[in-house]
Amino acid sequence: MEEPKPRRRNVAKAEAEEKKNEVVENHEEEHESKDDGDKMSRLTLMEEILLLGLKDREGYTSFWNDCISSGLRGCVMIELALRNRIELDKATSRRNLVSRKVILKSDEPTGDVILDEALKHVKETQPPETVVSWIEYLSGETWNPLKLKYQLRNVRERLAKNLVEKGVLTTEKQNFLLFDMTTHPLQNSVMKAKLIKRVQEAVLQRWTNDVHRMDKKMLSLIVLSHASDVLENAFAPLNDQDYELAMKRVRQLLELDYEAETKKKANASHDVMWAVFEAFSK
Template sequence: MTSLTQRSSGLVQRRTEASRNDREKATEGEEEERERDGQEEDERAGDKEARLTLMEEVLLLGLKDREGYTSFWNDCISAGLRGCMLIELAFRGRISLESGGMRRKSLLARKVIFKSDAPTGDVMLDEALKHIKETPTPETVQSWIELLSGETWNPLKLHFQLRNVRERLAKNLVEKGVLTTEKQNFLLFDMTTHPLTNNNIKQRLIKKVQEAVLDKWVKDPHRMDKRLLALIYLAHSADVIENAFAPLLDDQYDLAMKRVRQLLDLDPEVESTKPNANEILWAVVATFTK
């Protein structure tokens, strides 16, 4: 009788433990499923963000959320956006720099070489690539930034200018569900504006820039993601990087700007010679920092 009671109590105990284990496994399974759902949601969100070009990211950082336009006092963003185009084309394998030669020409003296006219899927990038392909004599990175901006005294080269770049980029962001389109009256004239509608994408962009120079900071720029490194340089060149740092606390802001300054103090000529360096990227950096 006693042994039967012991066996039955042991059986109850094993069943209890089994049911407890089942509940724990179920709970763990639910947690794993929630984690997978969260990861999938992040990946979907990341996919949306990944579809933004460097030009669109820089413009998005510069746009006032409610007003839907960039600062009237910002005279750097135009050249910065053209620098974005050259780096984007280089990342996609459409252009490169000519060889430095035996005497090792400087980045600013080397010409941009056309490599491929395969469509990029972006109208403005294809337009810039067409100009680079059809120019009779190759130009330097600095010259292309000036030509694409229309900042040239040569009337024979005015046709290289890309017009209405900010408006066209804003329309791209409208199509991608990031901005919307409105009309605003400014006393003497009406202006089309593009206020922010999807704040999540902009906040992820801002967080990405902040983390790159704070929590995820690495001293070696060649260990950073190339697109993120380019974004930091170009956001600074376009005078919009402070918009990403504005929400930070004072000590975080100071640290972020200090690390951006460390990147700006690097010698592009030296960095461009390191393994896997993108020479167009460093040539654009040299154009804006020299």
């Protein structure tokens, strides 16, 4: 009559073990989710744009996309401004937004090689240049041979390597008949899915009609994703109704009077962002 007791103890022990494993699994999932969130917060604006533009399996951007190069340089200027390294000089009644000069606010390194390279150029350039000029110089699209030294080279490859180090992409070699090419296929699909979801939510569930209440990095991501011709990749999964609404709201952002927006809330660093938007609206 005493034999069932060990059996009950074994059942109880098994249940306890199962609950323990469940707690451990949940903790691991929470930890992984937190890690992904931390990684997302560490991605630069340039890396997010590149990630949206990369083909997941192929590991490279479209050969037909000739907009992403200058778009990434616009990201560099905005990222430096959001990190309080640069700002625009004071506005005057005689000069419009894109005529104002970019001036150094702090030369403290950012820790990002591409940003620090651009920051060094800004620091060493006198007289100061405009946002439009800097986008041209950094992308190498200038007719002035004396300014070619400012070109940021191999930006996409360097950004891709950053994303490899952050565990988002991986590295492969692909043969294209006449040549071999290093590619960077997607490794962490969860992180890209979260990025796409954040962009979608910004113009759908989290939309606000007051552009000044939007997170400045997200606002920049939307506008420069459009300028870089990669925004469509974030909206492609949406149903027709949400897609139309999302594009309608993006158009609202693109049709803003950026000059007027600088006067609503004066901020010399944020003015760099508005100037970049204005540069791409021409």
